[in-house]
Amino acid sequence: MILIDGETVRARLDMRACIDLLRPAMIALARGQTRQLLRGIVDLDAGRAFGVMPGALGVGEAFGAKLISVYPENFHQGKQSHQGVVALFDPADGAPVALVHAGEITAIRTAAASALATDALARRDAARLAVLGYGEQAERHVVAMACVRDIAGVRVWGRSPERTADFAARVGAHTGLAVSAAANVRDAVDGADIVCTTTAAAEPILLGDWIAPGTHLNLVGSSRAGPVEVDHDVVVRARFFADHREGVLRQGAEFLRAKEAGLVGDDHVLGDIGAVLAGDLAGRTSDADVTAYKSLGSIVQDLACAWHLVERARSEGFGVRVPF
Structure with missing residues (x-):
């Protein structure tokens, strides 16, 4: 498996690239070509929550889930409010292939999706x-x-x-x-x-x-x-x-x-x-x-970004490899 941390996500996924990645993913979502369930949310104490977002980019394409905690007070402690991982599976054989820092992907893809909407509507x-x-x-x-x-x-x-x-x-x-x-x-x-x-x-x-x-x-x-x-x-x-x-x-x-x-x-x-x-x-x-x-956030946004990073990691050699 490949582990990709938040610092690597920040270095390898800029805003303009993320906007370009999300455009075909959001079109595919609208046309019913992707697969996803309504996200599950578990309420924790003090306004905190834990969410599970499963889905697939399409037939024969990457699939997986985002597991994310939301701790609003983290912002005042210099931490991201969203903490978690995007777990990716290979569509060829179903094997788990990567864990990617979900907080950093969430941060950039949320704004990138808003940029797409703004470009279409403003x-x-x-x-x-x-x-x-x-x-x-x-x-x-x-x-x-x-x-x-x-x-x-x-x-x-x-x-x-x-x-x-x-x-x-x-x-x-x-x-x-x-x-x-x-x-x-x-x-x-x-x-x-x-x-x-x-x-x-x-x-x-x-x-x-x-x-x-x-x-x-x-x-x-x-x-x-x-x-x-x-x-x-x-x-x-x-x-x-x-x-x-x-x-x-x-x-x-x-x-x-x-x-x-x-x-x-x-x-x-x-x-x-x-x-x-x-x-x-x-x-x-x-x-x-x-x-x-x-904007609520869609798993196809996370999957598109994470799979892009995994493909780059395989070709460019970044990320940490661990046996599984």
Whole structure:
């Protein structure tokens, strides 16, 4: 077996490469060419969770599962909130072939998938970015958005003004973008063309009244039924797309709350973003549309990234080999 650690994932999988890897994977998911089960989630104490995500890229292609723990408090201790492994099996003989650092793959593929959605749904002239949150996904989303749009400025908001200011200075220096801290959520999204929500909020922090026509939103922070980042009005106003429609219909918290309130039905989730990428489904229909991409995360994203790394490890010789 090949073991690939987080440092190696960071060194061998950059954002632009990840975006390119995910495009065919998300199209295949939308067209029903991949195989996956709805993820299983075990609630632990103190808001922690353990998840299992099994799947296969397609007939005769790599398959496996991600085993992941989510410890939100890790961020404040300098650790990743998502810890775990992607276990890969060889489609030729079914043998386990690799364990890959899941926290690092999750960090990059989540933002890369949002970049694909933004490229498909945001206006071509979208240049003003708002990011809610200052954790790992917030930083990755700044990098990812700059891969698909010419970002002229970034405003960021977080609950701690000091941490928000630190984030703005650090990410601005790292990316070369003009990143500024906003005093509140409304100021952060005022005039924004693209909004990324990457918080751990349990109740809405972003209201639909604050969103201008033509805005695209990536709803990322809530990855399960329960906690929500945006109010009903955001959901109702938006042309609403999913990374995987089946998952969002069952675990997409913002959609489910709006549905429970009787404001939308299942048909409000228009389809998978992969269908828009493939040209099989209309995305934005006018410059005035508000569009939203709901991200829960799909195992095919993890498998595509991990298998790419395994193939490179075999040819380039990196990773640790262990007998099995």
